Amino acid sequence: MALYSEKVMDHFRNPRNVGVIEDANGIGEVGNAKCGDIMKMYLKIEDDVIQDVKFETFGCGSAIASSSMATELIKGKPVSEAMKLTNKAVAEALDGLPAYKMHCSVLAEEAIQSALEDYQKRTGKTFE
Amino acid sequence: MKIYADNAATTKMSENAIHTMVSLLEDSWGNPSSLYAHGQMAKEVLEKARADVAAVIGASPDEILFTSGGSEADNQALRSVAELGRKKGKMHIISSAFEHHAILHTLERLKKEDFEVTLLDVHENGLILPEEVEAAIREDTCLVTIMFANNEIGTIQPIREIGRICREKNVLFHTDAVQAVAHVPINVKEDNIDLLSASAHKFHGPKGVGFLYAKKGIRLTNLIEGGAQERGRRAGTENVPGIAAMAEALKETSSRMDENTAHLTKMRDKLISGLAEIPHSALNGDATHRLPSNVNFCFEGIEGESLLLLLDDKGIQASSGSACTSGSLDPSHVLLAIGRVHDVAHGSLRLCLGEDITEEQVDYIIKSVKDVVSYLRGFSPVWRDLMSGKARFIL
CATH class of the missing domain: 3.40.640.10 (Type I PLP-dependent aspartate aminotransferase-like (Major domain))
Incomplete structure (x- = not known):
């Protein structure tokens, strides 16, 4: 029995949407190095739709996989829909995470939310 | 391998x-x-x-x-x-x-x-x-x-x-x-x-x-x-x-202690000098008063568990003092005791060699660790901040 599901290992080994968006209009960073996890999300939003998303993560296998999956779940989605992303959805899409690694999915949700807040702050728009 | x-x-x-x-x-x-x-x-x-x-x-x-x-x-x-x-x-x-x-x-x-x-x-x-x-x-x-x-x-x-x-x-x-x-x-x-x-x-x-x-x-x-x-x-x-x-x-x-010690010490020191070539890394523990089999490094800007998983993919089984490998939020008490701060202690790697280790295997470990550390640093926000001068290097 492996520590992680095949899905987690796939997203860890081949993370989707890795990198930086230079002209991002929504950036969020959560976590801290002291606890061993930092996630940074870059969003490029046009007409309130997430056209592109990239991430950078310092963290364990499940942190990297959670970041990767979270970006996949919101890419191409309207901001209002992305706002509803939960950590549960991230973990489920990864076929589950070990109990003590669930905080990685929470961090991924928070990183997306933080980037979306930044977008709202920059544009003065509010999404429910 | x-x-x-x-x-x-x-x-x-x-x-x-x-x-x-x-x-x-x-x-x-x-x-x-x-x-x-x-x-x-x-x-x-x-x-x-x-x-x-x-x-x-x-x-x-x-x-x-x-x-x-x-x-x-x-x-x-x-x-x-x-x-x-x-x-x-x-x-x-x-x-x-x-x-x-x-x-x-x-x-x-x-x-x-x-x-x-x-x-x-x-x-x-x-x-x-x-x-x-x-x-x-x-x-x-x-x-x-x-x-x-x-x-x-x-x-x-x-x-x-x-x-x-x-x-x-x-x-x-x-x-x-x-x-x-x-x-x-x-x-x-x-x-x-x-x-x-x-x-x-x-x-x-x-x-x-x-x-x-x-x-x-x-x-x-x-x-x-x-x-x-x-x-x-x-x-x-x-x-x-x-x-x-x-x-x-x-x-x-x-x-076999004498022959093991002679061989392992040589392999250990080769591994230490190879890994020391990685920028912003540091050996943990005294370089000479240590077990002939033990190598332990910290690499700034990366986290230990992802390092271990990727090394495992390359056939190298090792361990880390990172919090993620311990199931708690704190990294190894040993690394903290020698004064490594949390940020750096999370990026540790312990390689404890077996008596049958070969020079070729040591070369392979050095190359693999170099590749994985540099790959992980490539998308680490911590490393980006260090490189851009936003944060200061510790190692």
Whole structure:
């Protein structure tokens, strides 16, 4: 029995949407190095739709996989829909995470939310 | 390529130890406490193993108590000396901040039973200063317990000198030698050791077996009550095949100590210089006073678990002191004890080489670690901040 599901290992080994968006209009960073996890999300939003998303993560296998999956779940989605992303959805899409690694999915949700807040702050728009 | 580089976690059993164990399971499965020949045959095997173990560390057979492993030996050593201390009103114990949890957690328990514990500083190089042991000893000190070699960073302590000080001050001295036995020279008499813990699976013996050496005259307290096995100090029918296999592995590994040390030291130093080429990295623990098999590095800007998983994909099995590998939020207490801050301690890697490691394998490890560290740094926000000057490098 492996520590992680095949899905987690796939997203860890081949993370989707890795990198930086230079002209991002929504950036969020959560976590801290002291606890061993930092996630940074870059969003490029046009007409309130997430056209592109990239991430950078310092963290364990499940942190990297959670970041990767979270970006996949919101890419191409309207901001209002992305706002509803939960950590549960991230973990489920990864076929589950070990109990003590669930905080990685929470961090991924928070990183997306933080980037979306930044977008709202920059544009003065509010999404429910 | 498959390289097992986690020999501080456990070692592969030697063929001789396996053979010893299996043949005893088949032929000599009697109870050593039984009076008929089949039982007495097992008893003979047991006592031969005791004599062999004793001889390797310079002890007498009646000073060796077989246990289920290093943790039990540690627990029993500390409990026993604490009880002796309590009777004399001496309730102060000296240890170090980076002991194994079998020691630290037992000390925590003893603190709840009104013992006072002083944990000595292990300094940046992971070495305890004998003069600081001396300065910490008080009138009411009953025990000094310092590990022989650290399980994470491999630093070897000045055991003989610490033991000499303890003898002078009339304080009992215990050492958790789980990582050292069969790998570095140990003679309990010359090294002034009163009690010593060891574990078979760290020197190519089986798991679930270990021993406690206690100098003649030190009264041990039972952790397990019951029958009269082990001179009444550890109840339960003896694990004869395991014990005999441990003795076999101990003799075998110890007999090759000189050649193993020469080869491993060369491989270790090659690995250390190769990994030191990685920018913003640092060796943990003293470069020379360390086990010949142990390499432990911190790499800034990355996290240890992802490093381990990617090395595993490349066939290299290693370990890390990162919080993510421990199941808690804190990184290794050993790395924190030598002054590594959390941010850096999360990015640690321990490689503990086996005696059969080749130069080609060391080259492969160096290349693999370089590739993985640089890959992970490539999308680490911490590394980006360090490179852009937004944050300051620690290493």
